[in-house]
Amino acid sequence: MFPLMKLFDKHKVSYRFIHTGQHYGIIEDNIKRFNIRKPDVYLTIKKKDLKNILEMMIWIPKVIWNSRKLKIKKEDWVLIHGDAESTLLGLIIGKFFRAKVAHIEAGERSKNIFEPFPEELIRMVSDLFSDICFCSYREFKENIKYKKEAYVTFGNTVFDSVALALREKPSEVVKKLTKTNFALFLIHRKENVFIMKRLNAIIDILEDMLKSGFKVVWPMHVNTEYELKKKKVWKRIKKLKQEYSLELGYFFDYVDFMHLVKNCEFVASDGGGLQDETYFLNKPLLILRNVVEQDYSLNKTSYLSMLDSKRVKYFLGNYKNFTRDKIIKGSPTKVIVEYFLNKQKK
Numbered sequence: 001m002f003p004l005m006k007l008f009d010k011h012k013v014s015y016r017f018i019h020t021g022q023h024y025g026i027i028e029d030n031i032k033r034f035n036i037r038k039p040d041v042y043l044t045i046k047k048k049d050l051k052n053i054l055e056m057m058i059w060i061p062k063v064i065w066n067s068r069k070l071k072i073k074k075e076d077w078v079l080i081h082g083d084a085e086s087t088l089l090g091l092i093i094g095k096f097f098r099a100k101v102a103h104i105e106a107g108e109r110s111k112n113i114f115e116p117f118p119e120e121l122i123r124m125v126s127d128l129f130s131d132i133c134f135c136s137y138r139e140f141k142e143n144i145k146y147k148k149e150a151y152v153t154f155g156n157t158v159f160d161s162v163a164l165a166l167r168e169k170p171s172e173v174v175k176k177l178t179k180t181n182f183a184l185f186l187i188h189r190k191e192n193v194f195i196m197k198r199l200n201a202i203i204d205i206l207e208d209m210l211k212s213g214f215k216v217v218w219p220m221h222v223n224t225e226y227e228l229k230k231k232k233v234w235k236r237i238k239k240l241k242q243e244y245s246l247e248l249g250y251f252f253d254y255v256d257f258m259h260l261v262k263n264c265e266f267v268a269s270d271g272g273g274l275q276d277e278t279y280f281l282n283k284p285l286l287i288l289r290n291v292v293e294q295d296y297s298l299n300k301t302s303y304l305s306m307l308d309s310k311r312v313k314y315f316l317g318n319y320k321n322f323t324r325d326k327i328i329k330g331s332p333t334k335v336i337v338e339y340f341l342n343k344q345k346k
Contacts, residue, residue, distance in 0.1 A: 083108075109143050
C-alpha cells in the first residue's frame with residue numbers, strides 16, 4: 001500500500017493511515033526506509049510480531065474494541081489489501097461504520113479453502129462484502145462476476161512496491177550477502193508450519209537444496225521459528241546449519257529483502273506475494289505449496305513443487321530456464337489512484 005500512499009500524497013488526496021499492529025516491528029522499519037508518514041492511529045501496539053494462535057486470538061478483539069473510537073464517516077472509503085487477518089479486520093471495521101470498502105488485490109482464488117488457510121476464506125469474504133474490488137488481472141475479475149464494480153489494474157500493486165524498494169540502497173549486511181551466490185528460502189503458511197507431515201517435507205526440500213551445493217539464506221518469520229521449536233524440528237535445522245552453508249536470520253525490511261530477491265539464484269517459498277515479486281523481477285521461484293491462487297507466473301518464473309521430491313529435483317536442475325518473456329508495463333497503483341481522483345472530481 002506504500003506506493004498508493006505516496007501517490008495520494010503527490011496528488012494531495014487526504015487519507016488516514018490506520019495501523020492494526022499485526023506486524024509492528026516490520027512496518028516501523030519499512031516506514032523509515034520508504035520515508036512514509038507515521039500512522040495516524042495504532043489500534044494496538046505490540047513491539048514484537050505475533051508468534052502463535054493464542055497471541056492472534058488476543059490481538060483480534062483488541063483491534064476491534066479499539067477501533068470503536070475511529071472517526072470514520074459514511075462517505076469515507078476504507079481501503080484493504082490482500083488476504084491477511086488485518087484485511088478481514090479492516091473490512092469489519094469499515095462495515096461497522098457503514099463506510100464504503102475497496103478491496104485491493106481482489107478476486108484471487110486457489111479453489112481450496114484449506115490452502116491457504118485462512119487466507120482463501122478471508123479473500124472470499126472480503127470480495128463479497130467490499131463495495132469495489134480492484135483485481136490484478138482479468139481472470140481474477142471473472143471470480144467475482146457478481147460485483148458491479150470490479151476493475152482490472154493490469155498487475156499487482158506489489159510491482160510498484162518492488163520498484164520503489166529497489167530505488168533505495170541496501171544495508172551493509174545485504175551488500176555483503178549479495179557478493180556471494182545464494183538461494184533464498186522461507187516459509188510461513190499455517191498449513192505448512194502446523195501440519196507435521198508437510199513441515200518435514202519442506203525441511204527435506206531445504207536439505208535437498210543444501211546437498212545440491214547451494215548456499216541458502218533463510219530470513220525467518222517469528223511465528224515460523226516458534227512452530228519449529230515447538231515441534232522440535234529446530235534441532236534438525238541447527239544440524240543442517242552446522243553441516244552445510246545455511247544462514248538463518250530475522251526477517252529483513254522490504255528494501256533489503258527485495259535486494260536479496262533481485263540478487264539471489266532463485267527463491268523457494270510458500271508466500272503468495274513472492275509469486276508477484278519474483279515475476280516482476282524475472283527471478284525463478286520454487287513454490288512450496290500444493291495449489292496457488294495466481295497462475296500467470298506458473299511454468300514461466302515459478303514452478304509448483306507440490307512438495308514432491310521429483311519435482312524439486314527437476315527445478316534445482318533447471319531453475320535457470322524459469323523466466324518470463326512478457327514485458328511488464330504500466331502501474332497498477334496509478335489505476336487505483338486515478339479511480340479515486342475521478343471520484344473526487346464528481
